[in-house]
Amino acid sequence: xxxxxxxxxxxxxxxxxETPDFAIVLGSGLGKLQDEVxxxxxxxxxxxxxxxxxxxxxxxxxxxxxxxxGKKVLMMSGRFHYYEGHSMETVTFPIRVFHLLGIKNxxxxxxxxxxxxxxxxxxxxxxxxxxxMMPEHPxxxxxxxxxxxxxxxxxxxxxxxxxETAEKAAADHHIKVxxxxxxALQGPTFETPAEYGMLKAIGGDMVGMSTVPEVxxxxxxxxxxxxxxxxxxxxxxxxxxxxxxxxxxxxxNKAMPNVITVVKSLVRNYQ
Ligand code: HPA
Numbered sequence: 040x041x042x043x044x045x046x047x048x049x050x051x052x053x054x055x056x057e058t059p060d061f062a063i064v065l066g067s068g069l070g071k072l073q074d075e076v077x078x079x080x081x082x083x084x085x086x087x088x089x090x091x092x093x094x095x096x097x098x099x100x101x102x103x104x105x106x107x108x109g110k111k112v113l114m115m116s117g118r119f120h121y122y123e124g125h126s127m128e129t130v131t132f133p134i135r136v137f138h139l140l141g142i143k144n145x146x147x148x149x150x151x152x153x154x155x156x157x158x159x160x161x162x163x164x165x166x167x168x169x170x171x172m173m174p175e176h177p178x179x180x181x182x183x184x185x186x187x188x189x190x191x192x193x194x195x196x197x198x199x200x201x202x203e204t205a206e207k208a209a210a211d212h213h214i215k216v217x218x219x220x221x222x223a224l225q226g227p228t229f230e231t232p233a234e235y236g237m238l239k240a241i242g243g244d245m246v247g248m249s250t251v252p253e254v255x256x257x258x259x260x261x262x263x264x265x266x267x268x269x270x271x272x273x274x275x276x277x278x279x280x281x282x283x284x285x286x287x288x289x290x291x292n293k294a295m296p297n298v299i300t301v302v303k304s305l306v307r308n309y310q
Pocket of ligand 1: 150151152153226229230246247248271272274282287
């Protein structure tokens with residue numbers, strides 16, 4: 040696996056020839072952020088050696104290198120989910136590659152189900168913490184010391200300074216943002232009302248099927264991580280709203296201008 044990661048990083052490095060300031064991963068329905076990048080190189084996943092392939096509608100499959108607000112960004116349009124059948128190694132493969140490319144800052148986005156009763160559809164939530172309920176851990180197995188330690192500190196999974204910068208950006212633009220705890224489940228089913236009740240009881244504000252494996256692997260390598268979620272549907276023990284993938288994409292679309300504003304401002308102002 041290490042050889043493959045190096046091979047892929049070398050391939051990308053030979054094309055972009057620079058170290059990006061940020062890696063950005065776009066979640067379900069959030070692909071439009073890619074239009075904001077002044078693209079210098081666009082690589083389709085199939086042309087990148089060893090790169091996994093996506094299988095879900097609404098998830099693209101492109102790595103875009105270019106400028107966003109004058110900063111060098113490497114953007115992943117289309118991520119890999121555990122529920123697709125990928126191993127955790129595959130799900131987190133791009134994050135390992137980003138690290139070997141010298142990238143220090145990681146911005147993630149996703150669509151989530153709102154658990155917190157104060158949340159509304161198309162609200163933005165900055166992750167302040169998470170609860171990992173995925174059935175497999177991405178760091179299980181032999182530790183690669185060159186990446187990071189066997190036992191990883193997770194006391195600050197999401198970088199406080201990045202959160203502050205994003206909060207300020209949102210306030211400056213009069214965009215409402217929450218801060219919440221994201222619970223990661225494997226999916227692909229959305230949650231039952233009883234499951235929503237459980238997730239609320241354990242301290243979750245929102246639930247989703249991605250992100251946490253990538254965050255763990257990024258923290259293993261001491262990358263600074265930021266994640267913003269769009270609430271695309273709501274659930275709870277006493278609410279029986281139905282939800283479809285289409286509704287998730289529609290809500291993500293509605294929130295897109297705000298996501299774009301916050302992410303651009305974060306990229307512009309961080310460090
Ligand atoms: N649950 C899990 N993942 C999701 C949801 C949800 O309700 N909405 C968007 N992604």
